Amino acid sequence: MAAKIKTVWYCTSCGNESSKWMGRCPACGEWNTMVEAPVEKRKGAGGSVSGARIGEDSKPVHLRDVDNTNEERLSLGFKDVDRLLGGGMVKGSLVLIAGEPGIGKSTLSLQIPLAGSALKTLYVTGEESARQVKMRADRLGGSPDSCYIYSETQIENVISQALELQPDLVIVDSVQTMFSQNMDSTPGSVSQIKEVAAVLLRFAKQSGIPVILIGHITKDGFIAGPKILEHIVDVVLQFEGENRGAYRILRSIKNRFGSTSELAVFEMTGSGLREVSNPSELLIPMHEQGLSGTAICAMLDGTRPLLFEVQALVSSAVYGTAQRSATGFDARRLNMLLAVLEKRAGFHLSAKDVFLNMAGGLRVNDPACDLAVVVAVLSSNFDLAIPSDVCFAGEIGLSGEIRPVSQPDRRIMEAERLGFKKIYISSFCQTEEKSSKIQVVKVPDVPALVKNLFK
Numbered sequence: 001m002a003a004k005i006k007t008v009w010y011c012t013s014c015g016n017e018s019s020k021w022m023g024r025c026p027a028c029g030e031w032n033t034m035v036e037a038p039v040e041k042r043k044g045a046g047g048s049v050s051g052a053r054i055g056e057d058s059k060p061v062h063l064r065d066v067d068n069t070n071e072e073r074l075s076l077g078f079k080d081v082d083r084l085l086g087g088g089m090v091k092g093s094l095v096l097i098a099g100e101p102g103i104g105k106s107t108l109s110l111q112i113p114l115a116g117s118a119l120k121t122l123y124v125t126g127e128e129s130a131r132q133v134k135m136r137a138d139r140l141g142g143s144p145d146s147c148y149i150y151s152e153t154q155i156e157n158v159i160s161q162a163l164e165l166q167p168d169l170v171i172v173d174s175v176q177t178m179f180s181q182n183m184d185s186t187p188g189s190v191s192q193i194k195e196v197a198a199v200l201l202r203f204a205k206q207s208g209i210p211v212i213l214i215g216h217i218t219k220d221g222f223i224a225g226p227k228i229l230e231h232i233v234d235v236v237l238q239f240e241g242e243n244r245g246a247y248r249i250l251r252s253i254k255n256r257f258g259s260t261s262e263l264a265v266f267e268m269t270g271s272g273l274r275e276v277s278n279p280s281e282l283l284i285p286m287h288e289q290g291l292s293g294t295a296i297c298a299m300l301d302g303t304r305p306l307l308f309e310v311q312a313l314v315s316s317a318v319y320g321t322a323q324r325s326a327t328g329f330d331a332r333r334l335n336m337l338l339a340v341l342e343k344r345a346g347f348h349l350s351a352k353d354v355f356l357n358m359a360g361g362l363r364v365n366d367p368a369c370d371l372a373v374v375v376a377v378l379s380s381n382f383d384l385a386i387p388s389d390v391c392f393a394g395e396i397g398l399s400g401e402i403r404p405v406s407q408p409d410r411r412i413m414e415a416e417r418l419g420f421k422k423i424y425i426s427s428f429c430q431t432e433e434k435s436s437k438i439q440v441v442k443v444p445d446v447p448a449l450v451k452n453l454f455k
Contacts, residue, residue: 009034010190012226028227037189071257074168074210077115080265080275081108084237084250086258089169092208093257094201094232096175097250098215098223099239104248104266104273105214107140108239109171111272112212114142121146122167126153126177126187140272153187155180155196159203167209172200174214176224193225197232230254241361247282248273249362252302261302280418283308283360289388293380296391297372298411298423299364305414307391309359310369312376317353328358329373330365337374337396344400345446347381367395368405371424374446375453384454389421400446404429412440424449 009018011034016027024031073088082088089095099105106127113121114137125133130149137144148165152158155178162170172178178196179187186192197213204211213233216224223230223238230236236254241247248266252259265276276282284296284307293312298305317323326334334356341347354377358364371394379386393411395403404426405411412431415423416438425431427442443449 007036007038009036010226012190035190037185037191074119076112076119076169078112078264078275080277081112081250084252084255084258084262084264085235086255089210090234090257091210092204093210093234094197094204094213095210095235095237096213096215096223096230096233097237097239098217100217103239103241104268105239106173107136107268107272108250108266109173109212109214110137111140111142112171113147113169114140114144119146119168120148120165121169121171122148122150122162122165124150124152124158124170124172126151126172127174139270153177153179155199159199162203162209163207169210169212170204171212172214174216175200175229176216188225190226193229194232197229201232240363247276247361259302262304263301280305280307280414283362284418290385292383292385293376295372295376295379295386296388296420297364297369298391298393298415299366299368300405300407300411301366303410305410306362307414307418307420308362308364310372310376311357311359312373312380313353313355314349314377314380315353317351322349322351323353323355325354326356328361328363329356329369333370334373336398337370338377340396340398340400340446341374341377345450347378349377349381352381366405367403368393368411370394370396371402371449375424375449378450378454382454386453387422389419390424391415391420391422392424394424394426394443396446402426402428402443402445402449412438424453 009021011025011027011030016025018034021034021036025033071090073090075082075088097105097109110123110133113119113123123133130151133149148167150158150161158172175193175196176188179192180195180199183191183195200211200213215229218224234256238251238253240249240251246267248268250264250266252262254260265279266273267276295310296307297310298307324331324335334354338349338354342349356373371392374396375386375392393405393408395405397403408425408429408431412423420438422439422441424441424443427444429442431440441452443452
């Protein structure tokens, strides 16, 4: 009689282990995240790769003796990607790029060695053959002189080849296809992803060679695998956007060496991803003037100001119950703004359908978008067009007041640079008084805004 296989329950959110199933993980508090997997048995000694230690033994050093000079960074050939990473890639760092299938992860990861020809790169592909990668590289163009392709899924072989080749950069596509011979489980399982990520982290820190990991995401939009994967890596970059659309947004979610509130905009072309140096020019109106239900918002994502179009459609409810739909904007915040208009400004929208869309497929969370959303909704409700040279930046409070937003001067400068003549902000904003070609209109609340704008 065969021995019973011992199993353990893993939390897919945080990686916590339990001997029995629980509806709620006791470590992270998430519900219905426990999955059953066999107990993993290591075949080799822990802390080793193929029986050999990576790099030299490290010893404790006194804090005052640690060199605190700036980290040496490598340029990847994309200015916006370097900016997302905080000025370039730090040596010995581990970077995770995640996104939906077909969004452009593999394209970007192959364009990096083709664009940064000065970097000796080892491109490890576990999903495609070397011939398939070559065909894609020919389509993307660039210089392949410094790029080495290695089709392998066993992480011990990858580390061995990297130690022998000594490249400037290692790219692994993808972490879900890699496996370690020290673990008895299939590639992509919780234990394998944890082990592979730990081995690559140890390799990067001890050798000083930076590593880029490509990761998949689940249907819920979360990075596939245990949550500990995001804790292990130094930087997490996530692709956003529609596969059918031309534009992609690469957003920094975690960064130990720079800001976490940065984004880069790319356009998917026949020859790969192209950096969009000025996203505002692509997100502002591309239609004739005189259309109601549109307003321009001056948003700030990290340190980068963006101007984009907010579109709203207000119509009488056909089925009795009013519909509320928001694309690229929090639907609950839209309901809050509509309630403020109903209670504080006297606009009866409860019997009307309201549809909201952020142009360009952009997903926003800046509170400064509230003012543009309110103006777009009122513009559609009144069927009155807002002048195309007017933009808005302000947060709406529950009492109907317009609250100040961060760094208003940067938003004003971006609006002025793009040729806008007027910008509405909160009367409580502290701005620098200087000669400008743009008129700054300060309003205290929503009723004052309506009187000023729709008089």
